[in-house]
Structures are given as C-alpha cells and as structure tokens.
Amino acid sequence: MPRFRFLLKxxxxxxxxQIAFYIIFINLLxxxxxxxxxxxxxxxxxxxxxxxxxxxxxxxxxxxxxLKNNExxxxxxxxxxxxxxxxxxxxxxxxxLIFFILGMLYLxxxxxxxxxxxxxxxxxxxxxxxxxxxxxxxxIILKDGLLTIDFKNNKLIQQAIDENSxxxxxxxxxxxxxxxxx
Numbered sequence: 444m445p446r447f448r449f450l451l452k453x454x455x456x457x458x459x460x461q462i463a464f465y466i467i468f469i470n471l472l473x474x475x476x477x478x479x480x481x482x483x484x485x486x487x488x489x490x491x492x493x494x495x496x497x498x499x500x501x502x503x504x505x506x507x508x509x510l511k512n513n514e515x516x517x518x519x520x521x522x523x524x525x526x527x528x529x530x531x532x533x534x535x536x537x538x539x540l541i542f543f544i545l546g547m548l549y550l551x552x553x554x555x556x557x558x559x560x561x562x563x564x565x566x567x568x569x570x571x572x573x574x575x576x577x578x579x580x581x582x583i584i585l586k587d588g589l590l591t592i593d594f595k596n597n598k599l600i601q602q603a604i605d606e607n608s609x610x611x612x613x614x615x616x617x618x619x620x621x622x623x624x625x
Contacts, residue, residue, distance in 0.1 A: 447615055449608035451556035451568065451590070459552045463519045464501070466545065470526045471497045477533075486533060493529040497522050520550055558590065558604075560615075562622065567592070567600070583619045585612045 471494055478490035504518035523546035531539035551570060559566040565583070567573040575592070582593040585604070592600040604610065 445559040445561050445566075446618060447558075447560040447610060449558055449610045450605040451558060452603040452605050453553070453556055454603070456553060459549060460519065463523065463549050466542075467497060467501060467519060467522045467526065470542075471501070474529065489529065489532055493525065496525055500525070520546060520553075523549060556602075560618070565592070577622045577625065580623060582623065585610060585615045585619075 474490045474494040478487050500518040500522040504516050507516045527539045527542040556568040565575040584591045
C-alpha cells in the first residue's frame, strides 16, 4: 500500500489533443475527397460513412470538452481507430497500421501520471514505469507544488504536481527524509 500517491501535471496534454485533432481533420478531408473523386460505389459509401462518423466524433468531443468542461473524452481516440479501420477496409493496411500506432501513442500520452511512494520504492510514471529504490537517491523534495527527485548519479527529475492532488508537503518531506536516512 503506497504511503503517498499524487498526480503529476501533464503539461503537454493540450498539444497532444491538438495534434490528434489535426490528424483526424486531415483524414476527414481525405475521406471526403475520396468520396467525391472515386468511381467505385463501395469505396464511396465507406468513405462517406467514415466522414460522417469522424464528424460526429469531433462534434461530440467539442461539445463535451468546451461546453461541459470535460477534457477526458474518448472520442478523439475512437476517431483514430475508426480511421485505422477505414484505411484497412480501403486496402491501405500500412496506413491502418500507422493510425493504429498513432492511436496507441495518443492513449499513452493522455494517461494519468500517478506517482506512488512506498516505504521500499517509488513508482514514477514513465514509459515503462520506473521503479526507483531509495538507495539510488540523494534527495526527494516536494516544495510549492514541485516534485524534485535527485539521484546519486547526478540525474534530476523535476515535475509539477497536479493542483487537484492534495499532499501535505511537510509530512511528505519528513517521510522521504526518514527513508533516505535508513
């Protein structure tokens, strides 16, 4: 059971959402173009269906994000996977693979960055999750909402914690000091 647990700020999350939106929008335009330019009926129908679904996913995402103030919507991720399926159905398996991988990267980028502090180790949310033992550290300090992890090999990690993650800084720093002095 972790002694302390808190979220780190994901400061690039807004940029990830914008990149995902542009990828989806460019593909939406591509499917509209294919629907207009192709002479094959089955490709035209699948392109129109994909364009309608992508438009709906972006509209729902916009509604939930802007009007309801809910930033953790799955609709951009859903749109990424629909794009992959549509390209696969169109016979472009390599584009499907690229958009499937982009969807997986987007899913990983928007995950919650949870730090867990145990009496024997620290779990830091990197890819893959980093297990840090106390003997590897010179210091770990939380001050003014900024977590600083100082390693003995001169590596330093500094990350702002989420303001919705309440942590008693004095209690946290005292616990860390005790663990480092063991």
